[in-house]
Amino acid sequence: MKLLLVFMLASLLQLGGLTPSAAQARRELLRSVNAPGVVPVQDSLFMDEAEVANIHWLEYLHALKKDSSEAFYQSQQPDTIRLRRWLYARHDTLNANPYYYYGYRDFYYFPVVGISYEQAVNYCRWRTATVQRGYLQSAEFKKKHKKLLAQYEVRVTYRLPTIAEWEAAAAGGLDPIKAPFGVLRPPTPGTARYKHQLLRKSNDFDKCLPRIAGAQPADEPIFKMEFTLLEKAYVGRTMAPFRCNSQQATDLFNGRYGGGAFPQYLYAHPPNGFGLFNMIGNAAELTATPGVAKGGSFEHSVLEFTLKTGFPYDGPREWLGFRCACVVELRRKAPVK
Known part of the structure; x- marks a missing residue:
C-alpha cells in the first residue's frame, strides 16, 4: 500500500498539482534508481561525487x-x-x-x-550508453526495481553540467x-572538519607566518586549506592564505606529492x-x-x-x-x- 501511494503521488507531479509531499515522493523515486557514481543535488539532477579520474x-x-x-x-x-x-x-x-x-x-x-x-x-x-545497456538492463536492477519498472521507463543521461x-x-x-567556496571557513571548533584541518605548529610555520600581515602565531590556529590550491594553509582569524617552501612543511601539508603544485587524490578533502x-x-x-x-x-x-x-x-x-x-x-x- 505504501509503495502504491508513492506511485500515485509521483503521478501527480506530471499533472502539475504538486504538494511538498508529492515532490518529496518524486525525489525518493528518482534517488532509488541509484545511478552509478553520482549523488543527488536537486530534483532530477545528480552529479559525480568526484572528478572523473x-x-x-x-x-x-x-x-x-x-x-x-x-x-x-x-x-x-x-x-x-x-x-x-x-x-x-x-x-x-x-x-x-x-x-x-x-x-x-x-x-x-x-x-x-x-x-x-x-x-x-x-x-x-x-x-x-554503458549505463543504459549495462546497469539498467541487468538482472539485479530489474529484480530490485520490479515494481518501479512495471510502471515507469527509466532513463539515465550523463552530460557536462551547465x-x-x-x-x-x-x-x-x-x-x-x-560561503563563496561552498564550505564554512574557518571550520567550527569541535567539528570533525575542524579536527581534520587544524595543523600543528612547528619551526616551519614560524618561518612562514611572519610574512603574513596581521598574523599572530602565538595564539592563532592554523588550518590546512580545504582545497587543493596553490596555498596550502591559512590563518584562522585573518583568513590569510600562505605557502611554505621548506620540504618538511610541504610534506606536512601535502603528504607524498608535496613538492609543488600538483593535483591530489580524489578524496583528499x-x-x-x-x-x-x-x-x-x-x-x-x-x-x-x-x-x-x-x-x-x-x-x-x-x-x-x-x-x-x-x-x-x-x-x-x-x-x-x-x-x-x-x-x-x-x-x-x-x-x-
Missing part, C-alpha cells in the same frame, strides 16, 4: 579499443605530450620512472587532465555570498554539503559552455576566484578536468489494455 578514462579507452575504429580511439587520447612536458618541468623525480601521471597506477584515482571539451562530451555519451548547475552543486546548499568532493580546486572543471571552466585548480590561488568565477580555456590544459552531471527520468508507461 585517470582510471575512468583508461576504462573508457579500453572499451573504445574493442568497439571503435582505431582513428576514433586515438582521437580520445589525452594530450600526453603536454602532460609529460608539464610533469618533467616541475617534478624531476618522476623522470627516472618509465610511467608518468596519466598512466602511472599511483595516480589512477587522481583527476584526468589534458583532455578537450569534445573528448569529455564523448565520454559522457559513452557512459550514458554553469548554473555546477554553481548550485558547488554551493553545497549554502548561501554562495556567505572532506566533501561539501551535497557529498561532492573537490568542487573547488584540484582540477578546474569543464562545463556545458565551451571555453568556460569552473572551480579553480592546483595551479590557482584562493585569492583569484570564488565558485562564481569562470576560467577561460581554448584547449586541453594540465589543470583542467571534469565531472559529469546526471539526469534521471521516469516516464510513465501506457496502461496495458
Whole structure:
C-alpha cells in the first residue's frame, strides 16, 4: 500500500498539482534508481561525487579499443605530450620512472587532465550508453526495481553540467555570498572538519607566518586549506592564505606529492554539503559552455576566484578536468489494455 501511494503521488507531479509531499515522493523515486557514481543535488539532477579520474578514462579507452575504429580511439587520447612536458618541468623525480601521471597506477584515482571539451562530451555519451545497456538492463536492477519498472521507463543521461548547475552543486546548499567556496571557513571548533584541518605548529610555520600581515602565531590556529590550491594553509582569524617552501612543511601539508603544485587524490578533502568532493580546486572543471571552466585548480590561488568565477580555456590544459552531471527520468508507461 505504501509503495502504491508513492506511485500515485509521483503521478501527480506530471499533472502539475504538486504538494511538498508529492515532490518529496518524486525525489525518493528518482534517488532509488541509484545511478552509478553520482549523488543527488536537486530534483532530477545528480552529479559525480568526484572528478572523473585517470582510471575512468583508461576504462573508457579500453572499451573504445574493442568497439571503435582505431582513428576514433586515438582521437580520445589525452594530450600526453603536454602532460609529460608539464610533469618533467616541475617534478624531476618522476623522470627516472618509465610511467608518468596519466598512466602511472599511483595516480589512477587522481583527476584526468589534458583532455578537450569534445573528448569529455564523448565520454559522457559513452557512459550514458554503458549505463543504459549495462546497469539498467541487468538482472539485479530489474529484480530490485520490479515494481518501479512495471510502471515507469527509466532513463539515465550523463552530460557536462551547465554553469548554473555546477554553481548550485558547488554551493553545497549554502548561501554562495556567505560561503563563496561552498564550505564554512574557518571550520567550527569541535567539528570533525575542524579536527581534520587544524595543523600543528612547528619551526616551519614560524618561518612562514611572519610574512603574513596581521598574523599572530602565538595564539592563532592554523588550518590546512580545504582545497587543493596553490596555498596550502591559512590563518584562522585573518583568513590569510600562505605557502611554505621548506620540504618538511610541504610534506606536512601535502603528504607524498608535496613538492609543488600538483593535483591530489580524489578524496583528499572532506566533501561539501551535497557529498561532492573537490568542487573547488584540484582540477578546474569543464562545463556545458565551451571555453568556460569552473572551480579553480592546483595551479590557482584562493585569492583569484570564488565558485562564481569562470576560467577561460581554448584547449586541453594540465589543470583542467571534469565531472559529469546526471539526469534521471521516469516516464510513465501506457496502461496495458
